[in-house]
Amino acid sequence: xxxxxxxxxxxxxxxxxxxxxxxxxxxxxxxxxxxxxxxxxxxxxxxxxxxxxxxxxxxxxxxxxxxxxxxxxxxxxxxxxxxxxxxxxxxxxxxxxxxxxxxxxxxxxxxxxxxxxxxxxxxxxxxxxxxxxxxxxxxxxxxxxxxxxxxxxxxxxxxxxxxxxxxxxxxxxxxxxxxxxxxxxxxxxxxxxxxxxxxxxxxxxxxxxxxxxxxxxxxxxxxxxxxxxxxxxxxxxxxxxxxxxxxxxxxxxxxxxxxxxxxxxxxxxxxxxxxxxxxxxxxxxxxxxxxxxxxxxxxxxxxxxxxxxxxxxx
Amino acid sequence: xxxxxxxxxxxxxxxxxxxxxxxxxxxxxxxxxxxxxxxxxxxxxxxxxxxxxxxxxxxxxxxxxxxxxxxxxxxxxxxxxxxxxxxxxxxxxxxxxxxxxxxxxxxxxxxxxxxxxxxxxxxxxxxxxxxxxxxxxxxxxxxxxxxxxxxxxxxxxxxxxxxxxxxxxxxxxxxxxxxxxxxxxxxxxxxxxxxxxxxxxxxxxxxxxxxxxxxxxxxxxxxxxxxxxxxxxxxxxxxxxxxxxxxxxxxxxxxxxxxxxxxxxxxxxxxxxxxxxxxxxxxxxxxxxxxxxxxxxxxxxxxxxxxxxxxxxxxxxxxxxxxxxxxxxxxxxxxxxxxxxxxxxxxxxxxxxxxxxxxxxxxxxxxxxxxxxxxxxxxxxxxxxxxxxxxxxxxxxxxxxxxxxxxxxxxxxxxxxxxxxxxxxxxxxxxxxxxxxxxxxxxxxxxxxxxxxxxxxxxxxxxxxxxxxxx
Numbered sequence: 023x024x025x026x027x028x029x030x031x032x033x034x035x036x037x038x039x040x041x042x043x044x045x046x047x048x049x050x051x052x053x054x055x056x057x058x059x060x061x062x063x064x065x066x067x068x069x070x071x072x073x074x075x076x077x078x079x080x081x082x083x084x085x086x087x088x089x090x091x092x093x094x095x096x097x098x099x100x101x102x103x104x105x106x107x108x109x110x111x112x113x114x115x116x117x118x119x120x121x122x123x124x125x126x127x128x129x130x131x132x133x134x135x136x137x138x139x140x141x142x143x144x145x146x147x148x149x150x151x152x153x154x155x156x157x158x159x160x161x162x163x164x165x166x167x168x169x170x171x172x173x174x175x176x177x178x179x180x181x182x183x184x185x186x187x188x189x190x191x192x193x194x195x196x197x198x199x200x201x202x203x204x205x206x207x208x209x210x211x212x213x214x215x216x217x218x219x220x221x222x223x224x225x226x227x228x229x230x231x232x233x234x235x236x237x238x239x240x241x242x243x244x245x246x247x248x249x250x251x252x253x254x255x256x257x258x259x260x261x262x263x264x265x266x267x268x269x270x271x272x273x274x275x276x277x278x279x280x281x282x283x284x285x286x287x288x289x290x291x292x293x294x295x296x297x298x299x300x301x302x303x304x305x306x307x308x309x310x311x312x313x314x315x316x317x318x319x320x321x322x323x324x325x326x327x328x329x330x331x332x333x334x335x336x
Numbered sequence: 337x338x339x340x341x342x343x344x345x346x347x348x349x350x351x352x353x354x355x356x357x358x359x360x361x362x363x364x365x366x367x368x369x370x371x372x373x374x375x376x377x378x379x380x381x382x383x384x385x386x387x388x389x390x391x392x393x394x395x396x397x398x399x400x401x402x403x404x405x406x407x408x409x410x411x412x413x414x415x416x417x418x419x420x421x422x423x424x425x426x427x428x429x430x431x432x433x434x435x436x437x438x439x440x441x442x443x444x445x446x447x448x449x450x451x452x453x454x455x456x457x458x459x460x461x462x463x464x465x466x467x468x469x470x471x472x473x474x475x476x477x478x479x480x481x482x483x484x485x486x487x488x489x490x491x492x493x494x495x496x497x498x499x500x501x502x503x504x505x506x507x508x509x510x511x512x513x514x515x516x517x518x519x520x521x522x523x524x525x526x527x528x529x530x531x532x533x534x535x536x537x538x539x540x541x542x543x544x545x546x547x548x549x550x551x552x553x554x555x556x557x558x559x560x561x562x563x564x565x566x567x568x569x570x571x572x573x574x575x576x577x578x579x580x581x582x583x584x585x586x587x588x589x590x591x592x593x594x595x596x597x598x599x600x601x602x603x604x605x606x607x608x609x610x611x612x613x614x615x616x617x618x619x620x621x622x623x624x625x626x627x628x629x630x631x632x633x634x635x636x637x638x639x640x641x642x643x644x645x646x647x648x649x650x651x652x653x654x655x656x657x658x659x660x661x662x663x664x665x666x667x668x669x670x671x672x673x674x675x676x677x678x679x680x681x682x683x684x685x686x687x688x689x690x691x692x693x694x695x696x697x698x699x700x701x702x703x704x705x706x707x708x709x710x711x712x713x714x715x716x717x718x719x720x721x722x723x724x725x726x727x728x729x730x731x732x733x734x735x736x737x738x739x740x741x742x743x744x745x746x747x748x749x750x751x752x753x754x755x756x757x758x759x760x761x762x763x764x765x766x767x768x769x770x771x772x773x774x775x776x777x778x779x780x781x782x783x784x785x786x787x788x789x790x791x792x793x794x795x796x797x798x799x800x801x802x803x804x805x806x807x
Binding site: 061063074077115293 | 344428527531537705
């Protein structure tokens with residue numbers, strides 16, 4: 023199968039996935055008890071008021087009608103209007119998306135070179151001291167949940183020692199990069215373990231593989247052998263894992279956003295669900311679904327380029 | 337100054353008539369005014385209204401406005417008030433203050449001149465100033481309907497806004513009550529209490545709204561934050577539905593009152609940050625019946641009453657949810673207490689998003705709380721036969737008559753007498769078991785001054801920044 027044809031097929035499949043996900047999400051949010059009107063009314067659940075809110079938000083329309091309206095708007099490229107702010111969703115989510123995107127980009131920029139380098143170092147002497155240290159630290163770090171690490175880092179570096187700002191409260195993230203340091207450390211902790219472990223395993227495999235042995239027979243040695251001949255093959259599985267990490271980051275890591283006060287997509291989703299703002303929940307799901315499809319497509323294409331003989335991994 | 341609040345996220349609004357959350361209420365009072373507002377004892381203080389004068393039959397109220405200006409320099413006029421009230425009571429919309437202002441007969445109300453208006457009511461109502469101070473009854477300029485860049489008459493003007501993140505306000509030098517001390521006020525948002533506190537400890541913010549008693553105690557002696565306690569802020573109670581078994585039995589309700597160890601609940605659930613209640617709403621507020629002796633536990637009599645009601649060993653579900661701090665804890669502490677008199681209280685955890693609507697009509701016993709409002713408002717919203725949020729299903733024609741007597745009397749002593757009589761009935765056999773009043777806690781950097789310590793939550797001086805300064 024040629025690459026363009028394969029990519030087109032994948033895109034079509036992705037569209038189907040997005041449609042499926044939004045339908046499921048719509049049905050599930052409908053199944054939740056209480057609608058936006060009840061949540062808005064809060065501790066003042068005057069029935070007349072709830073009815074008025076419902077009418078104002080068009081919640082008195084049947085569910086399928088609202089879903090169809092929403093879908094028609096979506097096909098026109100309109101993500102709809104928030105039930106809570108009554109403003110276009112795109113307008114309000116742009117800032118959230120920017121925050122999440124920035125955090126994801128910075129994380130990946132640090133993660134990829136660092137994790138790959140660590141994995142290669144560990145692979146240099148399998149079972150050597152460095153390998154054992156890297157493995158032990160990785161496994162230990164992997165076992166710590168994000169929120170625990172975040173609370174620990176904030177307590178020590180943010181509050182006790184006062185070296186770094188404990189939250190990003192109201193800060194322009196680019197103007198004050200210091201606020202990104204602690205969240206970055208938390209976001210890096212787990213991916214750095216998986217990526218470096220995978221790189222190490224991939225390197226060891228590649229070094230034993232036919233391709234590298236052949237290169238050795240041709241007299242290629244040292245860093246050229248490692249970087250040009252072993253690494254590309256080793257990275258194919260790493261790219262797949264990296265896609266998963268990217269996907270995770272782009273969805274907005276809710277715990278990290280909440281603890282460090284970075285109002286990204288994760289926070290937006292939590293708020294939208296808790297206020298039963300279904301159009302916003304739907305918009306976020308479309309966004310996340312599209313991101314997942316695109317990221318995985320790119321990862322497959324990259325993997326194909328890196329290790330053409332193995333074909334596409336999935 | 338930077339103030340950290342919990343908030344509603346990116347889809348929040350600056351429309352003062354939609355204010356609902358703490359930060360929305362605080363921002364509304366920073367940028368807007370009401371005609372009147374609640375003082376520290378929840379009595380009514382004139383604000384944009386300089387004075388009011390009812391007709392002898394209490395159906396026409398002549399209101400004189402203060403000389404005040406909106407942030408664009410135009411004066412606050414009677415027409416702005418009429419527009420604001422028309423917007424709030426628009427039948428097609430659902431603003432929170434609508435219920436309070438619904439008794440206005442707007443078509444017959446009129447502006448006498450720019451600073452005088454005559455408001456006509458659909459029925460006599462002596463407590464009409466309560467409606468002027470209602471939650472969300474803010475005065476906006478005539479024809480204002482978009483609040484992306486709000487213009488109000490409050491002590492701070494709008495500067496910039498990133499929804500869900502930050503709202504920057506500047507001092508309004510032309511404020512009628514005198515300009516604020518602060519040059520700038522920035523509202524920041526995090527729903528994570530620990531984040532608000534950490535930011536305060538690290539000097540990123542100067543004010544952290546709504547902190548837990550545990551946080552207050554942890555950092556009490558550190559010298560890095562000062563805690564302001566606003567007493568009588570949140571009524572803590574259990575609502576018994578009196579129209580159905582088992583609490584249609586008056587003896588059983590009295591047994592519930594008597595078995596409750598209020599001090600233990602305050603000490604454990606509120607971590608000591610509060611006071612015991614006497615099954616009456618509005619401790620410390622105007623018209624509160626503090627001549628009624630404080631109830632103390634009497635387990636022997638409670639046991640006797642439980643037996644008399646034939647309720648020994650009765651299983652009673654207690655609806656609760658983590659919708660307000662302390663609800664679930666209070667439910668389990670209370671269940672332990674009830675065990676001692678032979679009642680089996682079974683806490684049932686409900687959905688926190690729909691909790692208030694769920695407990696309105698179903699169940700028999702539910703966790704309940706309320707912020708500050710005048711005692712009259714509490715009664716009219718919750719304790720009359722036609723009240724829309726009557727969670728105890730208290731419906732007594734003679735009680736309704738007492739209420740009508742109170743609010744249709746121009747004589748203050750008559751009103752006080754009627755409110756006293758109503759409270760005596762509720763204390764003896766009402767459906768609200770009000771065990772305590774929680775303090776509202778705010779943490780500030782040590783250099784912050786002027787945060788009022790005697791304003792219950794929801795009153796004028798609570799979450800108010802024009803009297804606050806940075807030392």
